[in-house]
Amino acid sequence: xxxxxxxxxxxEGITIGQAYVVIRKSFPIPNYLLSENQISxxxxxxxxxxxxxxxxxxxxxxxxxxxxxQAELVRDESIMxxxxxxxxxxxxxxxxxxxxxxQDYLTLFEQSDDPYLKERATDIxxxxxxxxxxxxxxxxxxxxxxxxxxxxxxxxxxxSDILAIPSNMIKGLILGQGSSNSHIALIAKSLEIPAxxxxxxxxxxxxxxxxxxxxxxxxxxxxxxxxDQIEEYQSKLKEFLTLKQEEAKLTLLPVVTLSQKxxxxxxxxxxxxxxxxxxxxxCENIGLFRSEFLYLNRSNLxxxxxxxxxxxxxxxxxxxxxxxxxxxxxxxKTLPYYPLGAENNPFLxxxxxxxxxxxxxxxxxxxxxxxxxxxxxxxxxxxxxxxxVSELIQMQQLLTICKEELGQEGISxxxxxxxxIMIETPAxxxxxxxxxxHCDFFSIGTNDLTQYLFAIDRTNxxxxxxxxxxxxxxxxxxxxxxxAAKENHIPVSICGELAGNxxxxxxxxxxxxxxxxxxxxxxxxxxxxxxxYP
Ligand code: PEP
Ligand code: MG
Numbered sequence: 001x002x003x004x005x006x007x008x009x010x011x012e013g014i015t016i017g018q019a020y021v022v023i024r025k026s027f028p029i030p031n032y033l034l035s036e037n038q039i040s041x042x043x044x045x046x047x048x049x050x051x052x053x054x055x056x057x058x059x060x061x062x063x064x065x066x067x068x069x070q071a072e073l074v075r076d077e078s079i080m081x082x083x084x085x086x087x088x089x090x091x092x093x094x095x096x097x098x099x100x101x102x103q104d105y106l107t108l109f110e111q112s113d114d115p116y117l118k119e120r121a122t123d124i125x126x127x128x129x130x131x132x133x134x135x136x137x138x139x140x141x142x143x144x145x146x147x148x149x150x151x152x153x154x155x156x157x158x159x160s161d162i163l164a165i166p167s168n169m170i171k172g173l174i175l176g177q178g179s180s181n182s183h184i185a186l187i188a189k190s191l192e193i194p195a196x197x198x199x200x201x202x203x204x205x206x207x208x209x210x211x212x213x214x215x216x217x218x219x220x221x222x223x224x225x226x227x228d229q230i231e232e233y234q235s236k237l238k239e240f241l242t243l244k245q246e247e248a249k250l251t252l253l254p255v256v257t258l259s260q261k262x263x264x265x266x267x268x269x270x271x272x273x274x275x276x277x278x279x280x281x282x283c284e285n286i287g288l289f290r291s292e293f294l295y296l297n298r299s300n301l302x303x304x305x306x307x308x309x310x311x312x313x314x315x316x317x318x319x320x321x322x323x324x325x326x327x328x329x330x331x332x333k334t335l336p337y338y339p340l341g342a343e344n345n346p347f348l349x350x351x352x353x354x355x356x357x358x359x360x361x362x363x364x365x366x367x368x369x370x371x372x373x374x375x376x377x378x379x380x381x382x383x384x385x386x387x388x389v390s391e392l393i394q395m396q397q398l399l400t401i402c403k404e405e406l407g408q409e410g411i412s413x414x415x416x417x418x419x420x421i422m423i424e425t426p427a428x429x430x431x432x433x434x435x436x437x438h439c440d441f442f443s444i445g446t447n448d449l450t451q452y453l454f455a456i457d458r459t460n461x462x463x464x465x466x467x468x469x470x471x472x473x474x475x476x477x478x479x480x481x482x483x484a485a486k487e488n489h490i491p492v493s494i495c496g497e498l499a500g501n502x503x504x505x506x507x508x509x510x511x512x513x514x515x516x517x518x519x520x521x522x523x524x525x526x527x528x529x530x531x532x533y534p
Contacts, residue, residue: 002223007199008464009219010178010185012521014237015194016230017171020150021208022143022157029099029132034091043087046094049134050074053127069120073127079105095135102128106337110300121299125336143169151214153206159183159333163297167191172214174221176200179464181447181497183332189519190270196221198461247524250531251282257509257533265527266321266517268495272310275317277520284320287517288382288443288495291366292327299337301361307369315377322377323420323443323517324370326395327362328352328384332459347457352385357394367402371413380418382443387427392438395419424448424496429477432484442485443517444478446496453477470504475511482512493517505529 057071086097109121143165151172170193178197188195194216213222213233255265266287267278330351343349356363383395424445451458485492493515498504500522518526
């Protein structure tokens with residue numbers, strides 16, 4: 001039987017294409033001092049890695065000038081000398097020697113005024129990682145062989161991996177890890193790529209290059225489909241496209257219930273293109289702009305000027321309100337060029353606001369850029385991962401510092417920007433009445449809230465089937481937040497994936513919620529439900 005059932009649908013859709021299997025291994029860098037008699041064999045390991053990796057880059061059948069240039073970087077004389085010195089004289093193990101040597105060049109390239117060298121920083125990272133992967137016995141080829149649009153199969157991918165591939169090369173996504181709330185699933189939804197996650201058991205059966213059908217509505221994979229099966233799924237696909245076209249007719253209609261109660265339905269976006277797509281379907285407000293995506297798929301932190309430009313364009317493009325969330329990295333969103341150190345429990349560790357408050361290089365450019373851009377539109381600023389009021393007060397103090405600086409520099413900004421917080425930890429729920437007195441709006445992040453409330457790792461497929469749609473404790477948490485917001489006369493919206501779930505929306509409306517922010521693919525289905533709600 002060529003039909004496999006399993007995994008969880010993370011982004012709906014049907015696609016037919018060739019499998020592209022990625023084998024990814026993470027590589028913590030070993031660090032030890034070599035003994036005198038290890039030195040020569042360690043150096044030999046390095047020379048072999050250089051040989052193998054550069055040959056691989058040159059012989060890949062899609063070899064391009066980029067790969068040839070990368071091969072040159074593998075064999076670069078001065079870098080090789082640097083590594084040699086680190087092994088032979090400083091007695092560093094080869095992985096550490098390679099990592100540090102390329103890191104030194106990376107810094108040099110990044111700081112250079114020459115745009116060509118700056119651009120080559122990503123090549124340095126790729127080459128470094130290929131060498132490290134080889135040294136650690138991994139067989140990964142990253143995406144070098146991806147020469148035609150394919151269905152990507154991988155044990156796990158990070159948001160930065162997926163954003164590094166042009167989205168038109170990804171017909172679908174099947175991952176061993178993850179859950180429907182993991183960030184990789186949110187990206188798939190935002191790019192409208194059909195995706196199944198938590199499909200660990202199915203992966204070994206998928207062979208690289210083989211044709212398959214991915215039905216991410218039903219979480220079904222069909223290997224080597226017959227012509228009848230292809231025909232069957234093509235007609236299914238047609239049906240879904242017709243349904244989509246039907247939903248598109250909703251564009252000009254207002255978001256109101258049958259009793260004409262207006263509901264504020266906004267969009268969750270991560271880049272300008274997505275905001276433009278929301279505009280096209282009649283969605284004026286962006287209820288959650290995940291700013292961390294501006295930080296991915298690059299090799300250094302975006303400067304204040306770059307961020308200002310991005311926020312300005314965003315505000316000019318959107319007709320309505322734009323709620324920009326400050327950087328929320330950590331957990332399953334890491335920046336490859338900005339290591340934060342290994343953690344046993346990253347979701348309970350150094351994440352979101354906790355990192356931000358510690359690091360001026362993060363908060364200052366972003367807060368200044370947001371303030372400067374505020375004159376171009378209707379901006380709201382949202383702080384993630386708040387657990388207690390002191391964090392909110394500290395954030396507001398940082399904003400005040402930035403406002404004072406801009407004032408002294410004679411740069412204008414709006415003084416009445418609404419400041420909101422994500423309600424996504426149990427502590428924030430329990431303290432919602434106090435928090436509500438210190439901010440202008442709440443946005444409930446049910447993805448993290450569910451994970452922290454029920455102690456269910458949002459990326460772990462072993463526990464993802466323990467989610468009930470609307471368990472009692474979640475309903476109580478939502479009700480408590482709504483009450484605290486109402487009593488303090490501040491608006492509250494739900495921006496987690498729950499708001500985009502057609503099976504949950506009626507209950508949320510009945511509880512009294514009247515603001516939601518959803519992924520682009522969920523906008524029309526949810527609008528249809530709201531318009532059918534009594
Ligand atoms: C959430 O946690 O529900 C949320 C909207 O934020 P993110 O998914 O980006 O963590
Ligand atoms: Mg969150």
